[in-house]
Amino acid sequence: MEELIKEFIDSLARRETTKETYLKALREFSKWLGGSSPLGLTSNDIQKYKDELISKNLSPTSLSTYLTAVRRFYDYLILKGFVSENPAKKIKGSKRPQRHLRAALTPEEVEKLLGSIDTSSPVGLRDWTMINFMVRCGLSEIEIVRANVGDIKIKGGKQVIFVQGKSKDKKDEYVILPPQVQEALKRYLEGREKTEEDEPLFWGVGNRAKGGRITTRAIRERVNHYLKLAGIKREGITPYSLRHTAAILAIESGAAISEVKQMLRHKTVDSTLVYFEEAEELKRSKSYNKST
Structure with a gap:
């Protein structure tokens, strides 16, 4: 999987900082897979990965970034013909409901x-x-x-x-x-x-x-x-x-x-x-x- 990740990162027309962020996120995803192939995963599998990220107490921003990296990685795999559907397409980060109108006490x-x-x-x-x-x-x-x-x-x-x-x-x-x-x-x-x-x-x-x-x-x-x-x-x-x-x-x-x-x-x-x-x-x- 490391080779696929590197190919995806090299294909990105993004700033180096963005590439580094995506690389870190996808290596975390690879670690979660534990050597399994990413090619046969379903949306249920990606939801389980999201649940795992949530259990790590990531910030909402980091959670969204990690899932965005996975989603775009699968877009790349579709483009290359490795998979036909993106299992991460409907798995988003956190929604942004209307902010609370009440302040908190210190x-x-x-x-x-x-x-x-x-x-x-x-x-x-x-x-x-x-x-x-x-x-x-x-x-x-x-x-x-x-x-x-x-x-x-x-x-x-x-x-x-x-x-x-x-x-x-x-x-x-x-x-x-x-x-x-x-x-x-x-x-x-x-x-x-x-x-x-x-x-x-x-x-x-x-x-x-x-x-x-x-x-x-x-x-x-x-x-x-x-x-x-x-x-x-x-x-x-x-x-x-x-x-x-x-x-x-x-x-x-x-x-x-x-x-x-x-x-x-x-x-x-x-x-x-x-x-x-x-x-x-x-x-x-x-x-x-x-x-x-």
Whole structure:
């Protein structure tokens, strides 16, 4: 295959930097093939290769470049009569959905937000725990509302919470709880009078005796209250920004695409890759600000 790759690279009327990029990408593809011929592959095989690239936590730009190199390599093989169809034709990199309209909090702002909550009262302790779930685990408002005490379980040796999101009829997805959330949850449950499995994890104020759940409206009101109290409420920062923040902070901490995808319960990796693109832009912006 190395000979075919060299012939393809030599045929390119591109800059040397582009040729070097394609050469690197195709050698990675050859390595993945493990000595097998590239001539009998199907689109399913190329999809498996894409999945392998995703598991390596490549940036969306690198992922697109690697797949473009493979696609154009097969165009060359068609031209030379080695294959009749391009198995990589429909396997694209990441889509570019509309950018998120909500900004993310910085790590310092997350600490300010959590630090603004008075945890000496039952309501304050509830809010502190709830916001920890939102900003560190990416739970949505409806997932917070539907959460029960019994949804906290141990899976694979890790503490998780099973969630039921919008348009879902059962709790078949879960999120791994990081240490900070585990500590907050432990403290919160120790102060609870009722911890039966079918009890709401988060009570609504005034409904505790009746077992009433917190509402989405109440969640928004409480989050906005603390955003203002912490002095970090600004344009683009909303309660949904906490979920957005959870994703960005996980990426900045080195989380893989597959890990962030699971945390956010995305159906496709393309939705997750948007967060990686934004994290890259934030990183470039920080580097630029430091150099000026």
